[in-house]
Each structure stands twice: as C-alpha cells, then as structure tokens.
Amino acid sequence: MPTSSSTYHHGDLRAACLQAALELLEEEGASALSLRAVARRAGVAHSAPYRHYADRDALVSAVAAVGYRELAHSLAAAHPSPSTHDDLAAVAVAYVRFALRRPALFRVMFAEPCDRDSPERVAATAAISGYVRAIVGRCFPDANPEAMSTAVWALVHGLAFLHLDGKLDDSSPAVVSAGVRAAVHAVLAASG
Amino acid sequence: MPTSSSTYHHGDLRAACLQAALELLEEEGASALSLRAVARRAGVAHSAPYRHYADRDALVSAVAAVGYRELAHSLAAAHPSPSTHDDLAAVAVAYVRFALRRPALFRVMFAEPCDRDSPERVAATAAISGYVRAIVGRCFPDANPEAMSTAVWALVHGLAFLHLDGKLDDSSPAVVSAGVRAAVHAVLAASG
DNA sequence: CCGGCCATGTGACCACTGTCAACATGCGTG
DNA sequence: CACGCATGTTGACAGTGGTCACATGGCCGG
Numbered sequence: 001m002p003t004s005s006s007t008y009h010h011g012d013l014r015a016a017c018l019q020a021a022l023e024l025l026e027e028e029g030a031s032a033l034s035l036r037a038v039a040r041r042a043g044v045a046h047s048a049p050y051r052h053y054a055d056r057d058a059l060v061s062a063v064a065a066v067g068y069r070e071l072a073h074s075l076a077a078a079h080p081s082p083s084t085h086d087d088l089a090a091v092a093v094a095y096v097r098f099a100l101r102r103p104a105l106f107r108v109m110f111a112e113p114c115d116r117d118s119p120e121r122v123a124a125t126a127a128i129s130g131y132v133r134a135i136v137g138r139c140f141p142d143a144n145p146e147a148m149s150t151a152v153w154a155l156v157h158g159l160a161f162l163h164l165d166g167k168l169d170d171s172s173p174a175v176v177s178a179g180v181r182a183a184v185h186a187v188l189a190a191s192g
Numbered sequence: 193m194p195t196s197s198s199t200y201h202h203g204d205l206r207a208a209c210l211q212a213a214l215e216l217l218e219e220e221g222a223s224a225l226s227l228r229a230v231a232r233r234a235g236v237a238h239s240a241p242y243r244h245y246a247d248r249d250a251l252v253s254a255v256a257a258v259g260y261r262e263l264a265h266s267l268a269a270a271h272p273s274p275s276t277h278d279d280l281a282a283v284a285v286a287y288v289r290f291a292l293r294r295p296a297l298f299r300v301m302f303a304e305p306c307d308r309d310s311p312e313r314v315a316a317t318a319a320i321s322g323y324v325r326a327i328v329g330r331c332f333p334d335a336n337p338e339a340m341s342t343a344v345w346a347l348v349h350g351l352a353f354l355h356l357d358g359k360l361d362d363s364s365p366a367v368v369s370a371g372v373r374a375a376v377h378a379v380l381a382a383s384g
Numbered sequence: 385c386c387g388g389c390c391a392t393g394t395g396a397c398c399a400c401t402g403t404c405a406a407c408a409t410g411c412g413t414g
Numbered sequence: 415c416a417c418g419c420a421t422g423t424t425g426a427c428a429g430t431g432g433t434c435a436c437a438t439g440g441c442c443g444g
Contacts, residue, residue, distance in 0.1 A: 007409095007410085007411095009410070009411075034400085034402085035401080035402065035403090036400080036401060036402080037401095046401090046402095047402095047404080050402095050404085055403080056402065056403095
C-alpha cells in the first residue's frame with residue numbers, strides 16, 4: 001500500500017507525525033490539524049499515530065513544545081542580551097512577529113485549554129519565563145523582579161494576541177513593529 | 193416529539209440557541225460547545241439552528257459578542273471612571289478575574305481564529321477599545337493616547353491570558369489580584 | 385372566515401473525526 | 415533460527431459540521 005520503497009515499519013513515525021503536524025498547521029491552518037490528516041501525510045494508517053501519542057491532545061502538546069522552542073530561538077536571535085528599553089522593544093517586536101508569522105502555531109501554543117501538566121510544556125514555558133526574568137534583571141535592576149517580569153511578559157504577550165486577533169493594525173510588518181515599539185516605550189515612560 | 197406543551201415553531205430559537213450555548217460553555221467547557229448539543233438543549237432537531245446561524249462560527253461569534261458585553265459590564269462595575277494608577281489596577285484585576293471566572297467564554301472571545309468581520313464583534317471590541325482609551329486619557333494625560341491605550345490593553349489582556357494558561361500563579365483570587373496589582377504598579381513605576 | 389404562502393423546524397444523508405479492538409508484520413534478541 | 419513484542423493495519427463505532435427535500439403551521443390577503 002505505501003507508495004514506494006517502504007518497509008512495513010516506518011522507522012520514526014513519532015517524528016514524522018510531528019513534522020506532518022507542523023506542516024499541516026502552516027499550510028492549512030489549525031482546523032486542518034487532525035490525527036487522520038497527520039497519518040495521511042505521513043503515509044500510514046489512520047490509527048498508527050496512536051502508538052506514539054495517547055490522543056490528539058498529546059500530539060498537540062508536542063507541537064506546542066516545538067513552538068515554544070522556536071519562539072525562544074526567535075527571541076534570542078532578536079537580541080543576545082537585551083539591557084536597554086530599545087533592546088527590550090526589539091525583543092517585543094520579535095515576539096509579536098513570531099506570532100504573526102506562525103499564527104496557527106502560536107494559537108496552539110497558547111489558546112488551547114492546555115494540558116498544563118505536560119512536562120514538555122512546563123519546561124518550555126519555564127525557559128521563556130527565565131529568559132524574560134534575565135532581561136528584566138538587566139533592564140530594570142531596581143524593579144521587583146517577579147512583578148516586573150510578569151508585567152513585561154504580559155505586555156508583550158498581549159500585544160501579540162491583540163495583533164493576532166485583528167484588534168490592532170497589522171497591515172504591514174513595518175507598522176506592526178512601529179506600533180509595538182511605541183507601546184513599549186509609552187508604558188515605560190509613563191510614571192505620571 | 194417535543195417534550196411538553198410545545199408548538200412546532202419554537203418562538204425564539206435564535207435566543208434559545210445563544211442561551212443554550214452560553215450554558216454549555218459554562219457547564220461543560222469549550223469542547224462541549226457543538227451545534228448539536230445546542231440543538232439538543234434547546235429541544236429542537238440538530239439542523240434547526242442553521243435557520244438562524246449560517247454555521248458554527250456564526251453562533252460562536254454571537255456568543256463572543258455577549259461575552260464582550262459582559263466583560264465591558266464587569267469593567268465598568270470595577271470602577272466608574274478610573275483616573276489613578278490604583279483605579280487602573282482595579283480595572284485590570286476585574287479584567288483578569290472575568291477571564292478566570294468564565295474561562296471558556298473568554299477563550300471563545302479571543303482565542304478562536306475570529307471572524308474579524310462580524311459586525312457584532314467589531315462593535316464590541318471598539319467599545320472596549322474606546323473604554324480603555326478614555327481611562328488612559330484620564331490616567332496618563334501626557335502620554336501618546338494611541339500607543340498608551342494599546343500598551344495598557346495589551347498588558348491587561350496578557351495578564352489574563354497568562355493566568356488562564358496557568359503560566360502564573362492562580363491558586364486563589366487574592367493572590368491573583370495581588371499579582372495583577374503588583375505587575376501593573378511595577379511597570380508604571382519603571383522608568384529606569 | 386378561510387386558503388395559501390413562506391419562514392421555521394424535521395429527518396435522512398454525507399464526509400469527516402477521535403478512539404478502540406482484533407489482527408498482521410517483521411525487527412531484535414535469545 | 416525462531417519467537418515476542420513493538421509497530422503498523424483494518425474495520426468498526428459514536429459523534430460532529432453541514433446540506434437537502436420535505437413537513438408544519440402562523441400570518442396575511444382575499
């Protein structure tokens with residue numbers, strides 16, 4: 001049945017499913033992310049993925065974990081060790097652009113009533129949380145680290161979601177970047 | 193077939209569907225919000241709702257719209273016309289608590305790849321946006337209104353989502369309120 | 385007062401999904 | 415070399431969104 005030179009056993013179906021899921025998400029959107037579609041794309045029977053993922057949520061969690069890693073990567077690429085307001089704004093822009101570049105993935109990461117206990121997920125979010133805290137420590141040495149980290153992550157995360165939902169102007173990457181930068185600077189300048 | 197004293201024609205199935213959808217969301221969670229479940233609860237055939245809502249998304253949009261109205265109500269109840277940082281923090285707390293009190297509804301409002309063009313939705317979000325802008329005008333008369341409004345909404349919205357996703361401590365309402373207040377004050381105090 | 389129109393509700397139907405259980409295969413190990 | 419067990423397959427079931435032709439009966443014109 002399989003198309004070509006294929007053994008009965010796939011080899012690494014677990015990874016293939018993950019790959020297929022990411023591709024589907026990118027190409028067809030979140031609604032196309034079904035276990036059966038994943039199986040089709042991987043060229044296996046519709047129930048084969050169950051050998052590797054207990055249920056749909058398990059697959060989705062694995063996809064989300066990949067997303068967290070890629071997000072962390074994008075942020076790190078924006079600035080190696082942000083220490084000024086401008087650096088912070090640059091990271092914020094990277095965060096929002098990631099969300100707009102991979103909207104379906106971003107939604108899977110945050111918008112699903114997530115399985116908080118998935119170890120992959122908690123590890124990944126802990127990594128992001130730690131990254132934010134390190135930035136805050138450098139940018140705002142006098143602030144309460146806990147509260148300020150929360151606020152910064154929330155601000156950036158909120159910007160991403162509002163853009164994603166079309167609540168803010170997202171007509172071009174340039175205007176998005178400018179808007180994010182302006183928002184970050186506005187809130188940091190406002191003590192009055 | 194209908195259970196009791198019922199006419200063939202329901203009377204106001206449109207409203208009944210909406211009501212049923214809200215109840216389902218509250219009682220069973222987002223995954224239980226199906227058109228068929230709505231129809232069952234309203235006591236009509238599974239295809240009846242299609243007379244009033246073109247498809248599932250249309251129903252969901254209507255649900256989201258009532259969510260927006262209720263959110264606006266909760267915010268207004270928190271403080272009639274906020275004008276200090278503390279007032280603002282109180283509104284932020286109300287926003288986050290709304291999200292935690294009605295998590296499924298909140299997700300429907302923001303996490304679905306929304307149908308941006310639904311007139312009900314754009315009107316509702318415009319209302320919230322205007323409300324935020326009015327607050328910002330009073331609290332931060334010197335700030336850029338556009339950028340500052342965006343930032344404030346994003347901050348509060350992000351706080352809500354991070355709590356909802358279990359990324360922040362949400363063990364009790366008191367600690368949530370304290371955390372939100374601390375975050376808002378931290379970011380507004382940080383100019384350095 | 386009555387007959388018919390048409391919005392509204394019905395039931396059968398399709399394609400699709402998640403999930404399960406019984407079965408087939410063949411790789412790794414003894 | 416043969417056998418076990420992880421891996422993949424087949425087939426089935428219930429539930430879902432969505433469409434269609436058809437039934438019903440409230441309301442309006444005559």
